[in-house]
Amino acid sequence: MGTRRVVCKLTVPVLAILLASACNKGGGEGDSAGAFAPGGVVLEEPSWAQGVAVAYGGEDLDTSVPGSYGYYTEDGDVATVYDADGLPFTFKKGSVKRIVNLWPANTSGILALGAEKFFVAKLGGMTTPWQEAMFPAYAALTAQVGPQAGPANAEALMALEPDLVIGHPSSIANLRGIEYRGKKLPVVNVNFKTYQEMKVTYRVIGKILGGKVEENAEAWGRALQANIDRIAKGLAKTSVRPVVYYSAGGMGGLGSTMPSSQGSVVMNEWTGYAGGKYWPELMRVLRQEDIVDVAGQTGVNMELVLKYPPQKVFIGGGRRAALDAVLADRDGASNPWAGILADLGPDNVKYMPYALFDWGRFGAESVLQILWAAANIHPEVFADPSSPDYIDMRKETKAFYTDFAGYPVTDAEVDAILDGRPPASVGTVYPPAPPVQAPPRRPAR
Numbered sequence: 001m002g003t004r005r006v007v008c009k010l011t012v013p014v015l016a017i018l019l020a021s022a023c024n025k026g027g028g029e030g031d032s033a034g035a036f037a038p039g040g041v042v043l044e045e046p047s048w049a050q051g052v053a054v055a056y057g058g059e060d061l062d063t064s065v066p067g068s069y070g071y072y073t074e075d076g077d078v079a080t081v082y083d084a085d086g087l088p089f090t091f092k093k094g095s096v097k098r099i100v101n102l103w104p105a106n107t108s109g110i111l112a113l114g115a116e117k118f119f120v121a122k123l124g125g126m127t128t129p130w131q132e133a134m135f136p137a138y139a140a141l142t143a144q145v146g147p148q149a150g151p152a153n154a155e156a157l158m159a160l161e162p163d164l165v166i167g168h169p170s171s172i173a174n175l176r177g178i179e180y181r182g183k184k185l186p187v188v189n190v191n192f193k194t195y196q197e198m199k200v201t202y203r204v205i206g207k208i209l210g211g212k213v214e215e216n217a218e219a220w221g222r223a224l225q226a227n228i229d230r231i232a233k234g235l236a237k238t239s240v241r242p243v244v245y246y247s248a249g250g251m252g253g254l255g256s257t258m259p260s261s262q263g264s265v266v267m268n269e270w271t272g273y274a275g276g277k278y279w280p281e282l283m284r285v286l287r288q289e290d291i292v293d294v295a296g297q298t299g300v301n302m303e304l305v306l307k308y309p310p311q312k313v314f315i316g317g318g319r320r321a322a323l324d325a326v327l328a329d330r331d332g333a334s335n336p337w338a339g340i341l342a343d344l345g346p347d348n349v350k351y352m353p354y355a356l357f358d359w360g361r362f363g364a365e366s367v368l369q370i371l372w373a374a375a376n377i378h379p380e381v382f383a384d385p386s387s388p389d390y391i392d393m394r395k396e397t398k399a400f401y402t403d404f405a406g407y408p409v410t411d412a413e414v415d416a417i418l419d420g421r422p423p424a425s426v427g428t429v430y431p432p433a434p435p436v437q438a439p440p441r442r443p444a445r
Helices: 014-024 104-112 129-134 151-159 172-176 195-209 211-235 250-255 266-273 279-285 302-307 321-328 338-344 366-377 393-403 411-418
Strands: 072-075 078-082 088-092 099-101 164-167 187-189 243-247 312-315 349-351
Touching: 078 195, 099 104, 104 129, 104 195, 164 172, 172 187, 195 211, 195 266, 211 266, 211 366, 243 250, 243 266, 243 279, 250 321, 266 279, 266 366, 302 338, 312 338, 312 366, 366 393, 393 411
Parallel strands: 099 164, 164 187, 243 312, 312 349
Antiparallel strands: 072 078, 078 088
């Protein structure tokens, strides 16, 4: 059967979009980051973003269509499920015991859904500290594979005797061509970039692995919809949609972001579900699509950031000393972000949580990112304990890792995860994110 639709848009007449786009061709530079109440709560959108509609939701995929992604049939104890390429994977129920997963984001996702015991190899050099803490059996595996595994790795892959190989989107074609001693690899492709595709992906893997993993996959889908509906109810109290800039963080620094597209990406979706407007999506709608300053790279075009400044900056990749230094840099000459960070203030520049994977990217923990983003985009609605829409992120975080990952996190561990810190920091004196310091605020024009 098909599943219900979750289509979300910030709608205004097309004429308004055209007018907003036209008006910005001659101005927008130096637009102030918005009016602020004490504590950094954004009260209004910047003028350049007002009236600009951005789509951020998608329809549930209809898995009832034969051959579609997630289509499932069974005949007695033999089942068939279709992968993202529309190709069937047929298996005897309960027979898939050994898996190899070549996609880092999906590895963290299905670990979180209880699949640790199925892994026979880990991703070399890509095990996060929290994966080691929560899933020691996975971390202890001696066999290692890489996302780009292909024909050259055929013997090593087959030696693992996998019942299932989950391919990385970039190497799936090579994997399908592998044949060793007359046998082909049992490969499926589970490519996704949106929440709805992610939900089907977990359902596919749940069907194959069965048991607790299947139960958790279905529960994850329900939790996703429940969080979307919960936030939508609270957002009915405000029409403000602050502009959010997502930084992938890590070695890429603040300039590493994720461009949007007509088909959306999960970063655009959690921003929209949480009551914001995703900066790269706004650039696409305003036809300012060249948001990178080097072809093929993700370094953001700072001229566009300065012309169309965001109101919130959320940083992924976990806490890093190099990024701490950028946030504390006072020198506008050496730090192009200094003026924007000064305008925003520390309450509007946040590290995002990080554990098994980056909450803001393509993993099971991103179901929590919707709640975290709502509490930080609209603290007046979701971060006030006296509000009926209050989100207790510590409680939500505890429940997720206990119920899904089977790991009862402590209060100190929750604090570290929410701050993007590794488990080694738990119980130590760890400095909070430094206050944003920069030259005096630029005058609004």
